[in-house]
Amino acid sequence: MEIRLAQKGDLPQIVGLCKQHAEYEQAEYSTKDKEKLLSKAIFGTSPSLKCLVVAEGNTIVGYATFMQQFSTWDVGFYLYLDCLFLTEETRGKGLGTALMEKIKEYSKIENCTEIQWQTPDFNEKAIRFYQKNGGISKKKERFFMKV
Template sequence: MEIRFAENKDIYAIIDLCKAHTAYEKADYNAENKAESLEKLLFATDSVLKCLVVEADKEIVGYATFTKQVSTWDADYYIYLDCLFIQEHARGNGIGKQIMFAIKDYACSVGCSAVQWQTPDFNKRAIKFYKELGATSKTKERFSWKFDL
């Protein structure tokens, strides 16, 4: 197993994982035009979005995407973990912990002393995992305001 930054060749595997991830979180997903959009977001010279993939036996079995953001309250930068998903058959082998520590290492390398993320309240397995890492949580509701450009 290898955890590495995503490459162009991984785009369709990442899209498949995104689709599985949204199904797991009981959300809708539209894969239309995702390859082009993700390639721009991940591989543009000035890209702020980072993506780690987990490759096992020549198969991408997991991914995590994250970006550097700022907290006005803390007057500091942090890493926001947007997505973390591992296929069911690859869970329970310590991959999640390895990804989280890879993100922590990246955070430290860019001067961030915190990583923040969210997970649905029904994802008890993830909540248990994050608490075992030593993470704490805040109760908030996330809103999404979508509109046409």
């Protein structure tokens, strides 16, 4: 399997994996316009998102998306890991750890001293995975507001 930057042709499969990811996290997800919007975010003139994929031949079996953000408290940049997802049959084979290592490489290139992410508190497998890979939990409530 190969870990590489996403290509435009990967978008239909990435959207399918996003849907599986949402189902896994017990969230609703609509595929409407997602390819077009992700294309703009990843490949547009001012891309705001980077996306790594795990490819097995022509099949995408996992992805990770991340972006650089700024911390007022630390007065510096950090990398925010928005999503990391692998299909059920590819979990436990070291691919998640390999994705995290690639993300660490990008964070160093971008002069980020920290990577931040979140996972639902019921996702015990992910919590164990992140702890095994050096993640430290910070208890906070995440809020959102539709506008």
